[in-house]
Amino acid sequence: MVSQPTxxxxxxxxxxxxxxxxxxxxxxxxxxxxWNPEHCADIGMEIRKDGSWWHEGTVFKRQKLVDLFSxxxxxxxxxxxxxxxxxEKVIVHVEDAHFIGVRIDLARKNDLPVIVVTTNIGESVExxxxxxxxxxxxxxxxxxxxxxxxxxRLEAKLARPAFYELVDMAEExxxxxxxxxxxxxxxxxxxxxxx
Numbered sequence: 001m002v003s004q005p006t007x008x009x010x011x012x013x014x015x016x017x018x019x020x021x022x023x024x025x026x027x028x029x030x031x032x033x034x035w036n037p038e039h040c041a042d043i044g045m046e047i048r049k050d051g052s053w054w055h056e057g058t059v060f061k062r063q064k065l066v067d068l069f070s071x072x073x074x075x076x077x078x079x080x081x082x083x084x085x086x087x088e089k090v091i092v093h094v095e096d097a098h099f100i101g102v103r104i105d106l107a108r109k110n111d112l113p114v115i116v117v118t119t120n121i122g123e124s125v126e127x128x129x130x131x132x133x134x135x136x137x138x139x140x141x142x143x144x145x146x147x148x149x150x151x152x153r154l155e156a157k158l159a160r161p162a163f164y165e166l167v168d169m170a171e172e173x174x175x176x177x178x179x180x181x182x183x184x185x186x187x188x189x190x191x192x193x194x195x
Contacts, residue, residue, distance in 0.1 A: 115133075130149075
């Protein structure tokens with residue numbers, strides 16, 4: 001059964017702002033893509049598979065610090081990730097994805113269904129051509145790993161409960177599970193892979 005969007009996108013955005021204390025929605029971010037400082041350092045920063053941030057083996061306990069650092073995060077074309085300022089950049093080792101997609105919502109915009117993904121740092125994006133959804137299938141375990149592009153080359157991996165919600169929204173066509181958002185169609189795998 002396909003979930004039908006019942007909420008207008010503007011109403012959903014207001015609801016997300018009310019229930020997620022650090023919800024960001026649309027926000028102005030520093031122009032990290034324009035900054036190319038010469039000084040680069042590796043100080044033991046990492047983002048682990050569960051979305052937690054670490055420095056030299058110690059987890060960041062202050063969410064405000066993670067939120068701040070997430071605004072100056074950049075992934076370059078060579079696959080390297082950095083915290084970037086106009087004066088220096090710091091290497092960030094990323095175990096899987098930069099963020100975790102913790103919430104999926106279905107709304108309507110211009111009479112089209114819109115899938116909204118909210119991350120562990122409270123940033124929300126609408127799945128679209130600009131924020132595509134992709135699913136990698138592990139060749140050995142056949143386990144799906146769903147990702148959505150948040151900004152630049154930074155992605156969020158959907159948490160398992162969020163992915164299950166996405167599967168519930170999917171339509172099956174010729175053995176393939178498909179979801180639609182902003183008039184775009186995205187494959188989330190085959191029926192046999194999700195069984």
